[in-house]
Amino acid sequence: MDSNLKKWSAEFLGTFWLTFGGCGSAVLAAAFPGVGIGLLGVSLAFGLTVVTGAYAFGPISGGHFNPAVSIGLAVGKRFPAASLPGYIIAQVLGAIAAAALLYFIATGKITGPVDVGGFASNGYGELSPGKYSLAAVFATEVVMTAIFLIVILGATAKRAAGGFGGLAIGLCLTLIHLVSIPVSNTSVNPARSTGPALFAKTAAMGDLWLFWAAPIAGAILGAIIYNVLLSED
Numbered sequence: 001m002d003s004n005l006k007k008w009s010a011e012f013l014g015t016f017w018l019t020f021g022g023c024g025s026a027v028l029a030a031a032f033p034g035v036g037i038g039l040l041g042v043s044l045a046f047g048l049t050v051v052t053g054a055y056a057f058g059p060i061s062g063g064h065f066n067p068a069v070s071i072g073l074a075v076g077k078r079f080p081a082a083s084l085p086g087y088i089i090a091q092v093l094g095a096i097a098a099a100a101l102l103y104f105i106a107t108g109k110i111t112g113p114v115d116v117g118g119f120a121s122n123g124y125g126e127l128s129p130g131k132y133s134l135a136a137v138f139a140t141e142v143v144m145t146a147i148f149l150i151v152i153l154g155a156t157a158k159r160a161a162g163g164f165g166g167l168a169i170g171l172c173l174t175l176i177h178l179v180s181i182p183v184s185n186t187s188v189n190p191a192r193s194t195g196p197a198l199f200a201k202t203a204a205m206g207d208l209w210l211f212w213a214a215p216i217a218g219a220i221l222g223a224i225i226y227n228v229l230l231s232e233d
Contacts, residue, residue: 006061007062007090008089008090009060010057011057011061011087011090012090012094014053014056015192018065018066018095019102019196023119024105026185029042046174047174064091068145069152072153073149076223095191096194100195116199121193121207123184124137129181134210138210143218144188147172147176148219149221151169152169
């Protein structure tokens, strides 16, 4: 099989798993009567998808599963910019496929029609879980993604402890969700935002631009901070 096809397949599957596992926990399990996992459980689910995906698919593609991460790694000189289009397309398609399957499952209750509502989509203003403003959501997404990139670059540096990068990155994403779910429902990932927005019964598509712009800006900022202040070169 062509090397690029293997990488794109790994990114598709990894992003599928992140979106299905993370958003699925929010849609299907967060408020399940009696045993709902709540904010803590959803945060952990997103972290676990990254940990498991990193070790399963990371050796093939690098385990980005996120257009902002791919762009940040390119800015940080850890990933060739020429490979960005293939990775980003695979990531977005993986997230859409996961959201489509999740929608099929979520609407398949035999007790009658299900209102999927926001469908784990991201938003600001009225679509923010805590009704936070556009400015507050934008700032949160930029800062959280910047920190995420700094952790990724640090945890995968040559001087880092071998074999623990995926665990550090997954735990970082868990912490990011613990902080920012009330603000934006947590994106830090344009692909993860795109899939659910397509199926949400809200105006999530109108807010989607922010969840591309802010994570990408944050990823670039994080890569620059790491290269200027922390890089081993």
